Amino acid sequence: MYSIQQISQMTGITAYTLRYYEKIGILPSPARHDGKPNGIRRYSDQDLSYIRFIHGLKQTGMKLEDIASFTEDGCLLKQDGEGIEDLPGTLQKRMAILDHHIEWLNQQMEQLERVKGIAEDKRSFYASLLQDHAEV
Amino acid sequence: MYSIQQISQMTGITAYTLRYYEKIGILPSPARHDGKPNGIRRYSDQDLSYIRFIHGLKQTGMKLEDIASFTEDGCLLKQDGEGIEDLPGTLQKRMAILDHHIEWLNQQMEQLERVKGIAEDKRSFYASLLQDHAEV
DNA sequence: ATAGAAGTTCGAGTTGACTCGAAGTCAAGC
DNA sequence: GCTTGACTTCGAGTCAACTCGAACTTCTAT
Structure with a gap:
């Protein structure tokens, strides 16, 4: 499980942008700490690979709106296997x-x-x- | 020689945008009518093909700022042969x-x-x- | 217990790339 | 000769995609 900063460093996307993507529905809300640091985002490896895929589409020039179609309808692709x-x-x-x-x-x-x-x-x-x- | 509207139709770039590109230095100023309708832009075939090239770069995701480096320094590529x-x-x-x-x-x-x-x-x-x- | 670092939300500000309207010029057709 | 329409410049407005700051909480180390 990774923090938003770790994800930021691993992907090159700023924490600001990651939260923004989540807000506009391009990224699914990750799990949160339910224990002490309440509400803190905890990203899984699946989250990470999904973010990388989305980022790839972005870098090849696809608009966020078009990327959004992927995540829509209840974040369908959040988990690929389960x-x-x-x-x-x-x-x-x-x-x-x-x-x-x-x-x-x-x-x-x-x-x-x-x-x-x-x-x-x-x-x-x-x-x-x-x-x-x-x-x- | 083509008018700005003709160029617009041939390239799919609006006249507004063509003037804008010219303003920010991405396109060289084309020749102008020096006769009656003074100041009207007249684009040559060379202008057209240059605009198409620039437009191609744009559509593949290059930023205008980066494209600008091409046109800079006195519109070097305005004419390819002469x-x-x-x-x-x-x-x-x-x-x-x-x-x-x-x-x-x-x-x-x-x-x-x-x-x-x-x-x-x-x-x-x-x-x-x-x-x-x-x-x- | 207190300072500091890293997280949170929310809303406002910035940047790049257009996009448009206003005001004016000019040539052609009625 | 007067309207119509395509052009001109200029400055302002819009939209997407960030980008940031403020106010707050919460764990970690001194």
Whole structure:
């Protein structure tokens, strides 16, 4: 179990931002200490890996609103393994959302390839000009 | 030569945004009508292709500030072919910036691959659960 | 028991990237 | 000649995504 600061250091997301993500429903509320330091967030390894996944989507340019669709409906993906006594309908719903995200990732990759192609064309154009110059 | 509205339609960027990009130095000022409708922007094909390139970088998640480094220093890349009597130093500078951008594009692609891998793992995990369920 | 560090909530402020409206110019068509 | 419509500049407004400070609690070490 990790504190918010530890999660912050491990993921590179500030504690401010982690609480903000929780507030707007992008991250599920983690377990809290029920003992002495009441109310303090305690993150599990599952929480950590979920946060990393979300962060990955974020860093590849997905909007928070779109990411939110993942966490919605009672934080479906909070735990990946347990509690799968729920109907296959829920599972299919999760998969549909994932498919949507994968589709988006593919489009991003295509876009990236296109732009990279243009950049490389420009680069080789400059390189050839430089070559010509050197030959004079 | 195109009007700002035509450029807007061809690129999907609003006229407001085009002027904004020009204002903050991301796009070079295009030629203007010097005849009657004084001051009206007239974009060339070169302008168009440059705008498309910039727009591509934008859509792949690059910040305007980082894109700006490309246009800086007197709108170096405004015209790709002409006026190359300038020193090879300038050329090398352009290439260095391009290299930087290509490097960034590569990193984005790696990131995208990573996240896609995680998403696909999740997906196949769900798929297998669904399979198990069906077999009961 | 008291100071300090780290956590809590809440609401306000900042930044980046647009987005728009107002006021004005200009050329063309009725 | 007068309206219409696309352009111009400029400054202000909006929205997403943080980012922070204030006021408070609560454990830990002196």
